[in-house]
Amino acid sequence: MGFETLLGNDRLKENLTVSLGKGRVSHFYLISGPAGAGKRTLARLLAAAILCKGRDKPCGVCGPCRKTLKNEHPDFITLTDPEHKNIAVRLVRDMRDDVFIRPNESDYKIYLIAQDLGLEGQNALLKILEEPPGYGVFILLTDNPEKLLPTVRSRCTELALTAVPEKQLRHYLTLNYPKASAEDIAAAVQRSGGWLGQARQMLEDGETVPQQTVDFVRSYAAGDTMGLVNTLVPMEKWKRDQLVEILNAWLELLEGALACRAGLSVPTPLARQLSRARSAPELMNALTAVRKAVLYAQGNVSPAAIVGWLSWELR
Numbered sequence: 001m002g003f004e005t006l007l008g009n010d011r012l013k014e015n016l017t018v019s020l021g022k023g024r025v026s027h028f029y030l031i032s033g034p035a036g037a038g039k040r041t042l043a044r045l046l047a048a049a050i051l052c053k054g055r056d057k058p059c060g061v062c063g064p065c066r067k068t069l070k071n072e073h074p075d076f077i078t079l080t081d082p083e084h085k086n087i088a089v090r091l092v093r094d095m096r097d098d099v100f101i102r103p104n105e106s107d108y109k110i111y112l113i114a115q116d117l118g119l120e121g122q123n124a125l126l127k128i129l130e131e132p133p134g135y136g137v138f139i140l141l142t143d144n145p146e147k148l149l150p151t152v153r154s155r156c157t158e159l160a161l162t163a164v165p166e167k168q169l170r171h172y173l174t175l176n177y178p179k180a181s182a183e184d185i186a187a188a189v190q191r192s193g194g195w196l197g198q199a200r201q202m203l204e205d206g207e208t209v210p211q212q213t214v215d216f217v218r219s220y221a222a223g224d225t226m227g228l229v230n231t232l233v234p235m236e237k238w239k240r241d242q243l244v245e246i247l248n249a250w251l252e253l254l255e256g257a258l259a260c261r262a263g264l265s266v267p268t269p270l271a272r273q274l275s276r277a278r279s280a281p282e283l284m285n286a287l288t289a290v291r292k293a294v295l296y297a298q299g300n301v302s303p304a305a306i307v308g309w310l311s312w313e314l315r
């Protein structure tokens with residue numbers, strides 16, 4: 001099996017296969033790449049390869065491989081802190097204590113640090129990096145290695161993920177999304193910039209997002225007033241709760257686009273499209289307008305009046 005389930009990145013996969021084949025395991029790996037680049041996929045494959053008992057590591061069929069790939073291996077521990085932007089220092093300190101407890105059933109104990117560490121967290125980690133036990137392996141993920149302290153970064157073996165070549169990505173998407181049209185696949189290849197996770201999300205979103213929302217984002221992002229009016233006019237005949245539902249979805253998108261502009265979150269592809277096309281004040285104005293429209297719709301204003309008002313505000 002090897003690293004083949006990670007798409008593209010041939011050089012990186014080859015280098016890893018060679019060094020792991022020679023039994024060279026680093027104590028610290030830093031996997032970098034933007035959202036959808038495959039950081040977690042690579043981290044799981046790497047951990048499986050380190051714990052694997054078979055040949056062509058990770059073989060994917062031995063016990064340790066299967067457990068690691070399913071996230072069930074007792075010596076493969078994932079550290080996240082979903083309630084905070086950065087992993088709390090407390091959790092890093094707990095990990096620091098835990099690392100001195102020997103592995104359960106393997107020669108290594110692997111920690112996947114799957115979220116950003118703040119300054120304090122990195123300093124706490126440094127203490128382990130300076131003197132790790134022989135069996136300890138740490139895999140850090142980041143969308144930007146520059147965020148790390150130089151003292152942390154310099155101790156890591158860096159694995160930088162690269163975009164998947166266009167032809168390979170198109171081939172993969174065509175095989176895995178047989179229902180998607182050639183245009184949708186071409187758009188996903190283009191707009192994802194070669195990052196598989198983003199391309200997949202676009203195709204998956206495209207199947208569930210209502211057409212009005214897709215049209216709204218397209219025309220608002222392009223500043224296409226006619227397109228916007230054509231999107232909004234049919235909604236004059238909608239029922240109020242139907243209108244509230246879609247307007248709330250637009251609110252969420254606009255909020256996502258603003259958060260994305262501020263670097264606060266990984267947006268959906270549609271929110272990303274908005275954030276790229278419109279400035280923060282423009283997005284803010286649209287947000288205010290849509291928010292008012294929701295209030296009107298919840299009150300006693302007719303959908304026709306709301307839609308007319310909104311197309312004026314967003315023009």
Ligand SMILES: [Zn+2]
Nearest residue numbers: 052059062065
């Ligand atoms: Zn294996």
